Amino acid sequence: MWFGSSTAVELVPSDRVRPLHFFENSPLVQGNNMAVSIVFDGVLDPEKLHRSLEGLVKRKGWERLGGRLRKNASGNIEWHIPTEFTAERPAITFSHVDHNMPASSHPAASKIPRPSDRPAVVSDPDDLEEMAWGPGYTPGGISDYLTADRPVLGLRVNSFTDITIATLQWQHVAFDALGMQYVVEGWNEMLWGDEDDIPDPCEMDPDPFDALAKGTRPTTEEHVLDKTRVGLGGMLKWGLGYGVDMLLRAKENRMVCVPQTYWQAQLDKALKELREEAAANGEDVSKVFLTENDVLTAWIMRCVITPLDMSPDRPVNISIAMSLRKAFENDLIPPSSERPYVGNAFGWANILLKASDITTKPLSYVARQVRRAINEQGTRAQHEAYFALVRQHGMGLPIVIFGDGNMAQVGLSNWSKAGLFDLDFSPALKSGSGPCRPAYVQENHGPIKPVDGFFILGKDEKGNYWTSACKLKGQWDKFQEQLDKDFEVVNYIFEYTYDILQGLTSVIFISMFIGMQCVGLLIPIVYRKTVRACRQAESLDDTTNGQVKFSPELRLWYAMLGPAVMIPVSLFWLGWTANPSISIWSAILAAFLFGFGITGVFISTYLYIIDSYEVYSASALTFVSLVRYFAAGGMTVVGIPWYENMGVSHTLTILACISVLLVPIPYLLYFCGHHLRAKSKYAVSWE
Template sequence: MASFFGSKHAAPAPGDRVRPLHFFEDSLLVQGNNMAVSLVFNEVLDPEKLRQALESLVKRPGWERLGGRLKTNASGKIEWHIPVNFTAERPAITFVYVNHGVPAASHPAASKIPKPSTKPAVVGDPDNLADIAWEPGYKPNGIKDYLNTDRPVLGLRVNSFDDKTIVTLQWQHVTFDALGMQYVVESWCAMLWGKVSDILTPLSPDSDPFDVLAQGTRPASEQHVLADRQVGLGGMLRWGLGYGVDMFVRAKENRIVCVPESYWRPQLEKALEELRAEAVANGEDVAKVFLTENDVLTAWILQSTVRQMAPNPERLVAASIAMSLRKAFEGDLIPFAARQPYVGNAFGWANVLVRAGDVVSKPLSWLACQIRSAINQQGTRAQHEAYYSMVRSSGIGLPIVVFGDGGMAQVGFSNWSKAGLFDLDFAPARKDLRNNNQPCRPSYVQENHGPVKPVDGFFILGKDSQSNYWTSAYKVKGSWDKFQEQLDKAFKT
């Protein structure tokens, strides 16, 4: 393992560009997790073409930060050390290629790659592929694995089988969030296709565009809509003893769920139909009724999770939905993405507070509407500024504010659909050129992360070519069977 991570006390290389961490990077929330996203292709791909395309991207002007190293300075502060030139001795990315030389079905881990289902179902455990996504036996330890080494923050691992290829992108979370990942994988794909002119130059990392949120140099213009629902110190202690024990002490299990189009689309259509009927009854404009596929999917996951918990109907349920700040601050703190994307971390949250009894008894359309309203209300520039004003005054040292009460049930969501992972076309990397007039897209996508693993923190990974949605999460051990029971009941009705 030492050779994988490099020397524990590697000295800074002369000439490296040294930059401090940005506001969203200087937090245990991102530093606590190393990420690995695995893309499964039902074809044999050329690992060298994949490596060359990604390395060439990182070497482009403006993209070098993805090849940066993380080191602590004499004051104990973590900072970026970005090589001016990448060499064979100091590569732009880490790269590992493993050729297993057998069909995937003959491999103990690859044979467990989940398959789509015809009804909503728990279909597999992403941790079965952990030794493929990471080096075998590796247990992620957060940013410590990168500190004071000469390991780039971005890595590529390719596992080949006779009939499949598993392509894994690895990174320390300080590097980028889900939308930042979108810019990376899309540009990687463009490089693979030779469409260099399509690749935009990211915003320079030399200064932190969101420093105003950290420092409060631009005061909030309004109060946050949930300001009166912030959890106080006593509530935080009570909540921490509950949710914190679940996250850090109790045994957990990772699972992935497939939601086929034949199930989710009728749910969306029914929800829209109910909301339109309600608008008519209230004399409101039917044209303003709006829900996304992900609103309904998030509501459905939340409802299934709360039903699995079987809580007291009066118990508060808090759903935290991660949002990118990019759209709200484009043309203000950051340029428009169509000109210069921001490849980093920039996140906020929409928080939905509802009674458990309402979640399980009211129609899915009602819950989806609560989610859409929270995203619309709390996703504005002014509300994000109000939120981070509360972060500054909270004193907890994390870029989060907890709303609700100390006894609430917490469910989190990170939606990666916009990253378009299932839409990537790696056709130029296929070895068998007989099908070269056909796209080469992932048949399956999963993520692995660690060591911080929040209970009921759902990743919505996107929609595959058959319009199946995929979502994964950790739950307290023994909970997934109860969750499947709820799915079966919902499917019957």
């Protein structure tokens, strides 16, 4: 109904017509049709969702969201806002699909991810793209709205027998992420019947940000990054490389879940480091401040840059979208709490670092640079200075590029303040009672899909952060490899618990290596026992012809003299002493004991098999290796889920308990092994 027409739409004389404002008249917004899918664990009434959102748009001051977009005789795009909405010209587009099945039975809905217990790439948002947009539709930007009588805001509902997916669709000229906040908040109030609590939006005519766009008042200071602005040659070099990546190279869209336990540990660690640094420098510790998103941004940067093996000195530009509302409250616009600005009003904070700053320095360092840039560049004066540069050098875009032509760039748009996960749609439940909050949120957009443009979608009810981005094909695999590397047990414990830099965690393996070498201290003991046994056997049997026979069970001493016991001891030790309040040397000693234990048992096992089976030992060892590889292969499958679902302490406890059950084996074989060998036609026996 709303897509596919390529003919001009008849104009309606009664429509209120106005030109696009500064932030609306940009390829950056016109090139993106947006779809935000909100998943609720419950069956919602689609008509209630429809009527409440439509009712919001029909309210005084909100009508622009039901406006249409047209080109005038000069080829310029204009708003055509109906003075009255009817069934033929509705306030919003609406479609509903009842799939009449559980989500788990649907090929796309079954791929909706659930939170993970460690940072992980959990899904491809494009799997739900057809449900978000409708069958056969590919976003074409603002042109899709110029050839159809289509409101800029729409709702599509996909119903299942156990969940509901409500998708907001809009052309980016309508509003940005913070503008979306006011839309969904108003929608929520309409559902609850609290219409009187919905504020009237800020008046949009004339353009409140016209002074910023035209520079009708002088700037009061220079932009802090003015000297690092990329020149024409650098722009051509950077733009060519980035343009090829964005327009020609294959990309993949992925969703990442960052659990609360993980990001909270990173935030606590970063604050601890910065407070210690402030105290050491005689600074006021109480002024140390970071937000959750500062640390999350720094973490994303490390996961993006580290796997790329960049030159340490290569520049990296972190571009963070910022709303202009707070900076210009009581100046160009009224306070958002009184009359929210439901439109586009955003600028950028830019952080220039070297690749080595991100890959080798603590996360706290990058997070502090993020916070500093937001504080410095988020003022009214800095925004005015930025848009003065836009007017001089923006080349038709509301952005200025800082850095140089060789830099890597990562963009971030933080939607946390939009509060998508805070919605409560329980009044729309068909059965049961609330609260009914989103279990999952994702966004799809197009046709412009910037490479490494991350959307931080917000924090769910359980404290998990969700973020998505498009990356070049194959780079998400490297991103996941970085996550897996960060979560290896030794790396995880020493890097995140004890503030050890990622590059230094491998040094911890030296303690395990030393433990392995200490097994050599058992050689003199086992040697004396072996010599003594040989002499005793020779004195008791003079028919050996110089070939002294001794019990293979002597080889078990390598396990019995401590290593067998040290394996569970080290696992218990490591699992329950890995805590910032306990010295790091405790965990290092546990790693030492594990190396000693595992090597002693390994040596004992192989020597015992060789002496027990002699000419058949090669076959026996092959079988043992096969069993060992099967077990190791299985652990690669179940190991990570163990750590995800139970944590390091409980997982290592389970492994330690299994090891405890195996500890008696060398001792039992020492006393009873000769009886078992006697029952085998392949093993040596002198019984």
